[in-house]
Amino acid sequence: MTIARALSSFVIAVAIASSPLPSAAQTSPDEPAALLVYPYVAVDTANGTDTLIQLGNVASGPVDLRCFYENLTPLCINGQAGERCGPGPVTCSGACEPSVSRVPMRIRVTARQPLAWSVSAGLQNLPLDGVTRIGPAGQSNQSSEIPGVGGGPFVGTLRCVVVSSDMFRPAPDNVLFGQATIVRRRGAPEAFDDDAEYRAIGVKATASTISRDEFLNLGGPSAEYAACPDVVEFEHFFDGASTLPGSITPQAATTLALTNCTNTILSSMNVAQFLVFNEFAQRFTTSTQIGFQLVKPLSKIDTSLESHSIFSSAINGTLTGRTNIHGALGGLHAVAIESHGDPTTPYEMHSDAAELHGAGVRLAGDVLTYRLPQCTADCNLDGKVSIDETVLAVNIGLGNTSPDACPPADRDGDAKVTVDELVAAVDSALNGCPDPQSPPTPEVTPVPTATPTRSPQSVGPEITHFGIATADDRPLAADSTDAMGRPIYVHLFGQGMTLIVEARRGQSDSPVATSTYSETGQLPDLQVLVSRPLGDGIADVCEDDGHSGGVPAIPTLDFQSDAAAAAINDLGCRAYGRQPTVCTRKLGVPTGVGSVQGFATVDSTSQVQFCIPIAKAWAFPVGDTIVAARVRDQAGNLGPEQKIVVRVGE
């Protein structure tokens, strides 16, 4: 291959990359980011449970953070003394209701410095305290405050945002990473130790500057940070699954921790929709409401009777499954803690944790309220201004103290505290800080959809979309049209794509029929012809059950020709499942009949989608191949045919 040919390939590759598909970044723990989310932290020192936080800065200079724990510990209302709602076994005989409060922190992490602390104790002795010890470049953790939450019980989340040195403007520096370890330890005589570790979820800043307000936009039209995934999903053991074949124990049990991407100081509400698949690819569904956080064993999500749960191995019939979770009202951050052991002694089950995968991005975006509204002289960021803080602001204004001692006193960030700022500080001390506001509602740009029209000539089904999708099921836009108005799809190679045909009822008003292959050689309901042979083009129909060999051409694209039925069946037998399925990934809002989480028809009015993968053994030849398609309805009426051009580039 010459360099010129390679450059030609490059041009084609860029053309593919420019297709109109969502390309927003997604949250991930794989790379350093500007916002970290630890979806689950727990403390219950009486039962030997604590969470160890690790946090690192990959930058060659210091970075300032604003962090906060959300204390979401459920309280036992109307229960007996000593009863509890977790973490661990729930003993409350009354009602468990969530408490909501925030514990703010400010942290300065020096260059490439690792910091670690237990959530119960915090970090009281800063490694570089600025007094007895400073870093090589004179840096320290001096302005940091990392309090502990005490012995608990405590359940909640931790979020950290990179901010500018004035502690108010979020900074787009993707330099943070972290881990959390849920540590359980019990001493003699029944010693037990267990660590479950997961990585903090990183949310990368995507904008070069981020607004100074208290709202962080995760994805969406005004994105400042990466979007949360549209769907979170994971492979897991079903609860009660015996993981050592042939024995009753150990058994698996998974606790799921979900927290909302959209989160205000005032409220956070979502509905999690679960789609569960077992190893027979059978599908089960359930949904549940989420407040700020959901922390539950899988088999208690849908029922209080664990043995009746769709997450139970005995109900699902297999040991493992995969679950997709879609937040109906906003994105989700998720961690699963999987335990194995004897379920009758849950504390002694061994566990480890993992983050969930993501699929797609939430086009509408999410909004995180990361701090209270700006309140002049609220030095410790607790939403109140005390007399001490007012005095400190005055001392900064008099030049007796450095502005670094209380950045919020210097509201405009000019390294001075002016009279106006002192007046504002006193006003805040006397009258309180502004109330938190609800975040702005993300604006969703509607995805344009075709207006249903019916051709007076159509009788059978109308083809609503005919095109190709990438190998990973993303529909592509046509690159151009030819002189006859046929869409042209350009692809670098002849394989690695999927033909997509969508249809809806035509004038006959009969439902679209769905067969793609007829074993008796009759014409199926989906009829597709190609003008040039695919692969070796041999005439054998559906050889090797459609897993090898090519497809013959019908150069005239005449559906009535003698060889047409065999050619149609030879291509149709390779359609996914030989029955229609929605294989294309969702580009916008959910659309179309048969859509499932993350997948939707390309045209919102489509009633049936057919997908035919183009594998290497039946690849398109180099150059232009015309593809013709038509669809039949259940009454036997054929709809009008449509054509596209597949241009394989070299």
Add this chain to the structure above:
Amino acid sequence: MVGHRLCVAIGMAGVVWLGNWTGLARAQTTTTEAASVLVFPRVVVTGSWDTIIQIGNNANRPANARCYYANGTIWAPTNFSLAFHQQQPTHWVASRGRALDPNDQECGVTNNDCDGAGFDPGAIPALDAPFAGELRCIEVDASGAPWTGNALSGVATLMHRTSGEIVKYPAVGLHGLETNDADTSLCLGGDPRVGCLHGAEYAGCPKSWIVSHPADFDDRSFDGDARSTSITVVPCSEDFGAAMQMPLLLQFRLTNEFEETFSAATTITCWADLHLSDISTVFQRDTIGSNWLQTTVRAAGDNSSGFILTQQSTRETAFLATFAAAGTVPPHETEPLGSDIVGLPEEVGQ
């Protein structure tokens, strides 16, 4: 073919430089999105440990994969095929494999001996102990050629047979790109070059990983704990049809809590399971004077292979001999990325 384990890093020479092409080749490995190549860096079958592999198809269509076990010490690649229904998960225990058995009993209230319940994705061979190495699964089309469908995700669970301790880590995924010519050379990252005329077909492997971990120490004799961290490193270049080798020099830059930096280095020739203290005493608390470390592990040289890394931490308590372990795949730096080739046996893609 059985012999000494040899690794490969081919395709480094004769690079065709086409300027600052920063397009599709910049994608990187992922542990949180479905991908076209899955790497399970650490699969162990010994008298003490076994490994449970879980893989799922997240597409709403069938998916196929070709998988390869590669032992870290003995060159005896084992391969097998998987076929998934839409959205189907599957699993197997590495020491048992998974047979094609239509008579597998479903799990039920009275039956939890149901390891094979579900659609069998293919005949998966059992691994003989001792085995310590990697598993790679490559998504293929219905005719067996590489297919960048980005439909696979997975997780591995290492289970200690006697204590019941478990260590989980996600499979590392390589996102497939549209520039895949479906031949038997998988081009991971990089620009157009010999053997990869269209440049990257898959995401590039990182050349720099960031590990946050405690310093190693052993206070058990003082009635305290012992802590240690090990890493498993898998060079991304691999040839499952032949055997070649190219050493990979790994450089370690450690920063302690006091912002003091230290360094260490080691060379590997293929899959390696490394206890940090065995690399250098600088990983020990008594040497580095700090409880916590941030260690950047980087492949030296401009043209070196990218690699995949997973970490495992272990905590042991005094006298009582209880231990806790946890695993994860640490974050990696955005750049630089490796320029690697994975060679598949010729039967693939024919």
